[in-house]
Amino acid sequence: MKTIATELLNELSRKGRRCHHVPASDVEADHGLPASALSAAPPALPEVGEIDLIRHFVNLSTRNMAIDTSFYPLGSCTMKYNPKRHERLAGLPGLAGVHPLQPDDSCQGMLQIMYEMQQFLCEISGLPACSLQPAAGAQGELTALYVAAAYFRHRKQTHKSRVLVPDSAHGTNPASAALAGFEAVTVKSGPDGLVDVNDLASKLDDKTAVFMITNPNTLGLFESRIVEIAKRVHDVGGLVYLDGANMNAILGLTRPGDFGADMQHYNVHKTFTGPHGGGGPGSGPITVRDFLEPFLPSPMVVKDGDRYRLDSDRPLSIGRVRGYFGTIGILLRGWFYIRTLGAAGLREVSEVAVLNANYLREKVKDIYAVPYGDRCLHEFVASAKKLRAEKKISAMEVAKRLLDFGFHAPTVYFPLVVPEALMMEPTETESKETLDQFAEVLRTIAGEDAAFLKEAPHTTAISRPDEVKAAKEPILHWKR
Amino acid sequence: MAYTLLTPADRQEMLKAVGASSVEQLLDQIPADIRLGRPLALPAGLCEQDLTELTAKLAAKNCSADSHVCFLGGGAYDHFIPAVVDAIASRGEYYTAYTPYQAEASQGTLQVGFEFQSLICELTGLDVANASLYDGASAVAEAVLMARALTDRPGKVVIAGSVHPEYRATLATYLTNLSTELVTVPVPSGVVDPAEIRKHVDANTSAVVVQHPNFFGCLEDVEQIAAATKAAGALFVAVFDPISLGVLKRPGDYGADIAVAEGQGLGVPLGFGGPYLGILACRQEYVRKIPGRIVGQTTDRRGKRCWVLTLQTREQHIRRDKATSNICTNQALLALRASVYLTALGPAGLRETADLCARKAHYAAAQLAKIPGVKLAYDKPFFKEFVVRVPGDPAKLLADLRADGFLAGLQIGAHDIAVAVTEKRSKDEIDRLAAAWARRAAR
Numbered sequence: 007m008k009t010i011a012t013e014l015l016n017e018l019s020r021k022g023r024r025c026h027h028v029p030a031s032d033v034e035a036d037h038g039l040p041a042s043a044l045s046a047a048p049p050a051l052p053e054v055g056e057i058d059l060i061r062h063f064v065n066l067s068t069r070n071m072a073i074d075t076s077f078y079p080l081g082s083c084t085m086k087y088n089p090k091r092h093e094r095l096a097g098l099p100g101l102a103g104v105h106p107l108q109p110d111d112s113c114q115g116m117l118q119i120m121y122e123m124q125q126f127l128c129e130i131s132g133l134p135a136c137s138l139q140p141a142a143g144a145q146g147e148l149t150a151l152y153v154a155a156a157y158f159r160h161r162k163q164t165h166k167s168r169v170l171v172p173d174s175a176h177g178t179n180p181a182s183a184a185l186a187g188f189e190a191v192t193v194k195s196g197p198d199g200l201v202d203v204n205d206l207a208s209k210l211d212d213k214t215a216v217f218m219i220t221n222p223n224t225l226g227l228f229e230s231r232i233v234e235i236a237k238r239v240h241d242v243g244g245l246v247y248l249d250g251a252n253m254n255a256i257l258g259l260t261r262p263g264d265f266g267a268d269m270q271h272y273n274v275h276k277t278f279t280g281p282h283g284g285g286g287p288g289s290g291p292i293t294v295r296d297f298l299e300p301f302l303p304s305p306m307v308v309k310d311g312d313r314y315r316l317d318s319d320r321p322l323s324i325g326r327v328r329g330y331f332g333t334i335g336i337l338l339r340g341w342f343y344i345r346t347l348g349a350a351g352l353r354e355v356s357e358v359a360v361l362n363a364n365y366l367r368e369k370v371k372d373i374y375a376v377p378y379g380d381r382c383l384h385e386f387v388a389s390a391k392k393l394r395a396e397k398k399i400s401a402m403e404v405a406k407r408l409l410d411f412g413f414h415a416p417t418v419y420f421p422l423v424v425p426e427a428l429m430m431e432p433t434e435t436e437s438k439e440t441l442d443q444f445a446e447v448l449r450t451i452a453g454e455d456a457a458f459l460k461e462a463p464h465t466t467a468i469s470r471p472d473e474v475k476a477a478k479e480p481i482l483h484w485k486r
Numbered sequence: 487m488a489y490t491l492l493t494p495a496d497r498q499e500m501l502k503a504v505g506a507s508s509v510e511q512l513l514d515q516i517p518a519d520i521r522l523g524r525p526l527a528l529p530a531g532l533c534e535q536d537l538t539e540l541t542a543k544l545a546a547k548n549c550s551a552d553s554h555v556c557f558l559g560g561g562a563y564d565h566f567i568p569a570v571v572d573a574i575a576s577r578g579e580y581y582t583a584y585t586p587y588q589a590e591a592s593q594g595t596l597q598v599g600f601e602f603q604s605l606i607c608e609l610t611g612l613d614v615a616n617a618s619l620y621d622g623a624s625a626v627a628e629a630v631l632m633a634r635a636l637t638d639r640p641g642k643v644v645i646a647g648s649v650h651p652e653y654r655a656t657l658a659t660y661l662t663n664l665s666t667e668l669v670t671v672p673v674p675s676g677v678v679d680p681a682e683i684r685k686h687v688d689a690n691t692s693a694v695v696v697q698h699p700n701f702f703g704c705l706e707d708v709e710q711i712a713a714a715t716k717a718a719g720a721l722f723v724a725v726f727d728p729i730s731l732g733v734l735k736r737p738g739d740y741g742a743d744i745a746v747a748e749g750q751g752l753g754v755p756l757g758f759g760g761p762y763l764g765i766l767a768c769r770q771e772y773v774r775k776i777p778g779r780i781v782g783q784t785t786d787r788r789g790k791r792c793w794v795l796t797l798q799t800r801e802q803h804i805r806r807d808k809a810t811s812n813i814c815t816n817q818a819l820l821a822l823r824a825s826v827y828l829t830a831l832g833p834a835g836l837r838e839t840a841d842l843c844a845r846k847a848h849y850a851a852a853q854l855a856k857i858p859g860v861k862l863a864y865d866k867p868f869f870k871e872f873v874v875r876v877p878g879d880p881a882k883l884l885a886d887l888r889a890d891g892f893l894a895g896l897q898i899g900a901h902d903i904a905v906a907v908t909e910k911r912s913k914d915e916i917d918r919l920a921a922a923w924a925r926r927a928a929r
Binding site: 044060 | 488489490491492496497499500501503504505506509512513515516517519520521522525526527528529530531532533534537538540541542543544545546547548549550551552553556558560561562564568570573574576577578579580581582583584585586587588589590591592593594595597598600601603604605607608609611614615617618620621622623624631650652653655656658659660662663664665705709731732733734735736739748755756757758759760761762773779780781782783784785786787788790791792793794796797798799801802803804805806807808809811812813814815816817818819820822825826828829830831832833834835836837838839840841842844845846847848849852867868869881884885888893896909912913914916
């Protein structure tokens, strides 16, 4: 049996083996470093040849499912196709080789792209000011809450101490609220899966700084009372924050700024198809209303006449949330995508994402009931509750078994309001045939033997891992 | 254009299946009065060839480390990237996957995470590393938040003025709403005085943050600083340059409690500042307060060794507002690049690279110091970056040198320029820079 991929680099290592060779020194100079600062030997990194290295990492890569290999309907993650043209263009030396501290007049092309990206994101959200700086969605949330805190501090409204978060929200919402110095208060969902407006109203008061809402929400439903919700939040002097995780459903159809949001973040890696990279990099720019603009991070790209420049002279700004200017590589890909699609293409993205999700929903709902909503937008949350009750087949079993059929699993057990949740987001880049096959497999699995499913997956590189052991006796790096 | 695949017949069939006459009908849960009644005001779509032409045109307006000889540093460096790094990182199996929620279908990403953590532990001499953070600046902030929670001393953080200004600015933002005072110790002479640090550390100080080599390229007296910090009961957060550890003592060896870095030098393109790679490692006893993703080893049902995300009870999706951090991803693709890079170099390659950087930087410093009026700003040992003081306007000089084909350095203040020299810079390039500099300065 071939084991090369599962051996660790340190186990492949043989003393004296080398891959990369460094040129000989062409200068007559000492390294100038004092003996007291030097180590006796370099770190004992693995020593492997080039072919060892390549086979190791290539074989490892085959142990991954990815969009390039498989349908990946991971709900709320928007796993759409990542166009290859983006990779080549982002790698152009005139983009990939630009140093972040070059003077503005030496990188006008880069600044123009970033300026246009700010404009595009403002137009799509209906909010007039944008910061591209946040490194990921979670940092975008945090940045917006910093902006809100700075705004209230500037207005001497220091009693604004609470951030309200729906119980169905992503865990980053309350975590960001706490990190920004706010108290996180949970708002309940109603029986329709939407924000319980009465519960919200009972928790809104003078202390409310921000209400964070995901719309469409994590059930794939549009918060139809959003305008009323926003008005209620504004009436107590609070701000409405839109978690933009689900923007893929509403591009060109409706805009957060038009339905009452004061701030929002984007996940450029989701909505505008920056590849997810196995868990990063992301990019989480935010857009805000005009009165919040002075508080946005510094620097921002501005345009004077036909020149672009980075503006750091922003006295009310919250400052920086990371080094340099942002996750440029992902922002570039977002710009390529928006330039490729234009307004009509973006609208088509959302329309087809919605059609695909509704179609898949329809194909599976008799076996996997969808407890909330008669229709959905870009995603829906089905439940394996009936299967569990009747055949002892849980959502986890379904997810694991899907892997055997070459499909990535949906998001499972989230949101918590749906028991045995299977959250499915097919995205717009999948064909009807793929959706038909996936639905067919879901039906097949429902008919399989429960004991067999408990052992699934059967064909992946490994069977189910012991997660309890991993946490109880942590082994977090290779040991000699 | 939208990468969609539905034929008109597909659409009809699908609409029929869902019982709708049009897609518009599926959208009726969005109230009519908030629908956008017009197309978005965006430029018209472009085909691949037109987009390629437009992008190439814009890219051509930029100077870069490709078009110019780069001596610009300030935390982002033009190191050589072996071809194996791109060969591996451009595999779709890696870059089009997501966070390894299904371990059975993600052993590639997970094992790379474990390999990365192993490499970083060895590199830093510390016991535990996470699977990476956003970048160096935010890693500093996360390390300080971690120290703040570990020591239960929320009042104060002490940072050397020789730490990268953007890292300090980022940390300041993170602390603004947490009622924590950030004290910056001035650094007038290139390195921070350990006695000055000691003066500011009190019983309510959680962390001392020092960068080594620092923003000016100089080596700090990290052993003294570690001792002073430890004596005061605070934690020592060391900010390191991963390349420097080919020759310099490791953070774990000089007494750092938490070590963080910008990992861009490890095979990541300059890319105008991102995506980069935040590195964080610490001593074993702090493991439960580490922010971000961690990969752990375990076994599957058949007893095979395998890898999973672990210690997740620290994280936001379980702890919500009580989590150690709000972070929910790492920089997996950049961690992959760094892992391939460090493996390609190996111990000998890393040592030689670091040694070359130092030799060439010292050669360059000697050449520039020969130019009349130019002198080294600090009389301190440095690694691959150094600061020169010039008589005239640095901005003008740097612009002139750019016209001569050089990104010659970074202006700091009114009279100083930081010059970074990596292993990529040849003697010829350094000599040409010195000649052009002398010519421009003489005018």
